[in-house]
Amino acid sequence: METFPVINIEKLNGEERAATMEMIKDACENWGFFELVNHGISHELMDTVERLTKEHYKKCMEQRFKEMVASKGLEAAQSEINDMDWESTFFLRHLPVSNISEIPDLEEDYRKAMKEFAVGLEKLAEQLLDLLCENLGLEKGYLKKTFYGSKGPTFGTKVSNYPPCPRPELIKGLRAHTDAGGIILLFQDDKVSGLQLLKDGEWIDVPPMRHSIVINIGDQLEVITNGKYKSVLHRVLTQPDGNRMSIASFYNPGGDAVIYPAPALVEKEEQKQMYPKFVFEDYMKLYAGLKFQAKEPRFEAMKDIESSINLDPITTV
Template sequence: MANFPVISLEKINGDERGQVMEQIKDACENWGFFELVNHGIAPEFMDKVERLTKEHYRKCMEQRFNEMVASKGLEAVQSEIDDLDWESTFFLRHRPVSNIAEIPELDEEYRSVMREFAAKLEALAEELLDLLCENLGLEKGYLKRAFDGSNGPTFGTKVSNYPPCPKPDLIKGLRAHTDAGGIILLFQDDKVSGLQLLKDGAWVDVPPMRHSIVINIGDQLEVITNGRYKSVMHRVIAQTDGTRMSLASFYNPGADAVIYPAPALVGEESREELYPRFVFEDYMKLYAGVKFQAKEPRFEAFKNVDTASNVGQIATA
């Protein structure tokens, strides 16, 4: 845990910019995860997001979760459960079209706060993508344009709570997987832990830190960087005490965006194009059925698919 990369973004525009950029580069190349502090989102605002999220869970979702547990007899299981996650979730879509107004149980304060939070996270995601471009030697804006498709990127937040679990050795909070999309921004509970990533064959805790945003690389960035950055298997371990809050916001390509290795990153150091070209929506359809399996077969599945008719270079203007 002591070595997990924690990066302060407040010095990105000062004399220590080079050092911060090197920290980001190392984290992307060697971890696939890092934790951002001093990222520009006010701590008081994050406290409000956390308070309202936890209140919404207690008021609207906790009883339903307990009823589900009782109906399935999960408190008495004697063997490992491999087809269910110990989590209570709902999903907010921000782009291309928001669904926040359509979620029936959200009160108006929570709706307003989550709209504002999404706008702040979207701006942070785009700032980070440009920092990745700089480290990769890509022109500014390349990754955002690669994600745009015809209607801009897809952006949404999975709001999750992981209640206390009586059998955490038998039921995962969330089974191991890599994220299908682009760049993920996570605001997690700072008191109840549980998130782990797989590094060098061992599970490593992602430390809960107050007011931090955890960043991780999705499958699409692995493809676009031609394997320079890799998505990493991660999971949530359920805990016996405390309910863990998790707000994971996914800045992903648009549904019709064509994803392929950046030409500038192919051919260097004799690296060939290591990944196939595909339409993001097609990748997501495949991912939906194999999320908790290894990612490599997903990439292989597209290597023999002819997407040439849909593939064009992304706009550079």
């Protein structure tokens, strides 16, 4: 079996640059996922974020989750549950405007660590977008500019815990889906596994690795690359023991950013434009109700919208 792509980003600075760029290219084209090590975010900060996330769950969220499970009678489930996920989550917004100071129950040191972590992830996301531009033969900065919209990109974090589940065969931690946005950066538990992606019809584990950041491609990058890079179905399995932490940060286009296949790629590949042109927030409205369904009908629905309105690209800064 092929091994999951793990990329040492430090090697971009030496004689192994070309081989490393090729690994990134292969991962984007054939996996939709890869794992980064030596990514420039300090291990000490990651350890702090992990410790504070787990403490916050125990102190502020665990009891609420248990009450929810009890109220829905989930421990006694006898058949597969397909309409909900076994997860406890909250959301942080970083860009265009942070809401970290408004989230209740967060200790001050946790707010500070998450802000610092988000700054590192934003920088890493923008570095990765430029590496993708280089591999695709697009001008440097093209993807960042496309994501910009009138107020810059949107960037936020979903903090999740997947507590032990008494019936892991009947309920998923998170049902299979592709991510709607741009590029996703995940800091996952290195002791409790559960994340899987679908490759060639088989579910493959995304290996838990200490201090790594898992990267995956969202629907918008599939559109912009005209299908050269594809967003991939992934899911989280529940486990009978161990509480799995997952901190997923989404570097997405701004709400009013206009998304469409890069003309340079369509011309270079001498193929027709496979995806429509649309405003990102229109796609998100549609995605909200169809997250756990196939992505292709979402793209089709955007084609119908495109034919009924005239979209002028928004001038980027």
